[in-house]
Amino acid sequence: MSIQTARSGRGQRASNGTLRRSRISLAVLASLGLGLGISAGADAQSLETQAATAKAAPTESTVINLINLLVKRGVLTQANANELINQAQSEAAQAKAANAANPTGARGGMAVVNAPTQPGDVAVPYVPQVVRDQIRDQVKQEVIAQAKSENWAQPNTFPDWVSRIKIDGDVRVRDEYHFYSPNNATGQTNFAAINQNGGYDINPNTNTALPPSLNTTQNRNNLERYRARLGVTALLSDQFTAGIQLASGNDNGPVSTTSTAGGGFAKKNIWLNKVYINYQPTAWLNVTAGRFDNPFFTSDLLFSNDLELDGLAASFRRALPANQDVTLFGTLGVFPIQYTSESFPSNSLDKSGTDTKWMFGAQVGAEWKINSQNRVKGALAYYDYQNLRGTLSSPCALYLGQTSCSTDNEAPAFVQGGNTLVALRNIAQNPNLAPGLTPDPQVFGLAFNYRLFDVKAQWDTVVANRMKLRLDGEYVRNLAYNENKAFSAATLPVNNYNSNSTTVSQSDFRSGPNGFLAKATVGEPDPKNKGEWNFSIAYKYLQPDATLDAFTDPDFHLGGTNAKGYILSAAYAVARDTWLSARYLSAREVYGPPVSIDVLQLEINARF
Incomplete structure (x- = not known):
């Protein structure tokens, strides 16, 4: 499965890809995985390589792998992971429908580069780096704060009852x-x-x-x-x-x-x-x-x-x-x-x-x-x-x-x-x-x-x-x-x-x-x-x-x-x-x- 990206000017957003701070988008998950330094054998290394190469947005399978890895590391619950997977699949279907209806990429003022050419390809709107960094830092701080309060992600610490x-x-x-x-x-x-x-x-x-x-x-x-x-x-x-x-x-x-x-x-x-x-x-x-x-x-x-x-x-x-x-x-x-x-x-x-x-x-x-x-x-x-x-x-x-x-x-x-x-x-x-x-x-x-x-x-x-x-x-x-x-x-x-x-x-x-x-x-x-x-x-x-x-x-x-x-x-x-x-x-x-x-x-x- 190849990755197709759509680019537009800074500040522009696709009508079917609106970003909300209360939800973690697919591209943000890729950045978050790198920002948290997740590594768990060959799977994590592969994910880092894919996410780091050419700053491309992740494919559907890459995002799903990343979600499963976050569940394994205890960052996400299985219920949250299922919700994100469903979101990924829904956005992929919407992207296919949008590309079929507007092959020139002119809809909503956003240009689409390298439109999907094979069944199963996903077109992901381009998110500016400054926005990705901001969202990644915010989510990272929330996760770390929760980890500290519950004593499950700090090194050299003990469960709450010990204190x-x-x-x-x-x-x-x-x-x-x-x-x-x-x-x-x-x-x-x-x-x-x-x-x-x-x-x-x-x-x-x-x-x-x-x-x-x-x-x-x-x-x-x-x-x-x-x-x-x-x-x-x-x-x-x-x-x-x-x-x-x-x-x-x-x-x-x-x-x-x-x-x-x-x-x-x-x-x-x-x-x-x-x-x-x-x-x-x-x-x-x-x-x-x-x-x-x-x-x-x-x-x-x-x-x-x-x-x-x-x-x-x-x-x-x-x-x-x-x-x-x-x-x-x-x-x-x-x-x-x-x-x-x-x-x-x-x-x-x-x-x-x-x-x-x-x-x-x-x-x-x-x-x-x-x-x-x-x-x-x-x-x-x-x-x-x-x-x-x-x-x-x-x-x-x-x-x-x-x-x-x-x-x-x-x-x-x-x-x-x-x-x-x-x-x-x-x-x-x-x-x-x-x-x-x-x-x-x-x-x-x-x-x-x-x-x-x-x-x-x-x-x-x-x-x-x-x-x-x-x-x-x-x-x-x-x-x-x-x-x-x-x-x-x-x-x-x-x-x-x-x-x-x-x-x-x-x-x-x-x-x-x-x-x-x-x-x-x-x-x-x-x-x-x-x-x-x-x-x-x-x-x-x-x-x-x-x-x-x-x-x-x-x-x-x-x-x-x-x-x-x-x-x-x-x-x-x-x-x-x-x-x-x-x-x-x-x-x-x-x-x-x-x-x-x-x-x-x-x-x-x-x-x-």
Whole structure:
């Protein structure tokens, strides 16, 4: 098939070949194929040669080949290709009819050169080069813009979903030492182990075995430990994000993601540490639901740094319109701590119903950027724990085969030690046994409610125009602390530190509702770049019932409350996001028999 062309003066157009910008003509397709640099083996090379030779318009078969090649390269869809092929065939038929009716080429003022002489030849009107270049550039820009927006024609790029996914994590390897004073008291009861084992018979007439106890005398050296966390955050839209995080850990306890090496090189556990959806309707408001980082401005006086909260929280942060250097912030949250089993008690037709334990939290604060070297931040908070206080059960006839009592579900799911406890079971005496010979297997619950008032302050400054200094302070008081209420219960409180008996008289009782922390940090508070460092010294004081012992720092006095002492720490970044650190925690009891515990931690940390 030969190519016939018709030429006329610039600006003239054939009546049957009107060009529209919204449609790609046959001649434009040939130019577009060359302009986009399409090459796909011999077919593309042949098309380039035909289109480049003598600047001739393409034949019908050439245009169809070019259209099919554009479909193969993903530039056109098959539907658009079919439409263009039909257009090509229609224009070819019109050209034949026009040439037959006007063989001289005078119609419409357009001269036709080399009219078709063979069946199947197509006469294509001449399109000026400037017009072809303009149309080609416009179509090329539209195609490239679409390709960029859909990420299907850019080199070295990834699909759209990849740009909306963020992966982060951290790794820590630690060598840890526990040092116990030789003057420490022995036989400190491990109440967490008692509850986990289903109770301990406190009747000395029926049980001569010692209760589970804590180690207070034997040092532990070279405890190799590590932590690994890996998280994925997905940007769902401008307002929604979702995230999950996996983390290591010896168990499912809430305060630590640290695993201990050993165990015959056995593989270690991986836990679901975070799962949340975040909604940000405005730039200054966030609403998060699921399991997520602690949203409150606080320290490890109340909450471990590894603690994740389950529930719903709404946080705001906004600068004052009149003074952009002052920013207000706050958080409201509701967090379920423990659910009652729907089938409790399992061996009774009368179920206990729901008795969910909750934490409600509210905080409001402000941050003031005084100048380039001084910034202060402070907040007031209130944390209300609901349904945590233990109560005495109804008479419980374990001798008849019952396996639990009505308030066993009030035993806390997790404790570290320090809070005052009460026995929960009202064990009915076996009438077939002599008085005092009925076993009394007890589980233990909290003697107090916890409604915490917390004040936290932080000041960042620069010393001598060169060295950063951060001062932190925090004070907490349990507003629900009331000794008289605890001793009015049907069972007397158990001194959290007492090792000689399971109950104590009010005259011997020692506890308190207060706690505080003071800390000074010199250097970069969070070393990230090579050469950055810091050194800090802190003093911490926590009376037994100042806060819930379950959620405090697990390293200071090895966790819990009823502890006071010093913390020294230092860190140095050896590379970007890689740093060495050391901490020495020296703590002893606030009340009760002596229990002094020092902890040394040597670490290398990395994050990505």
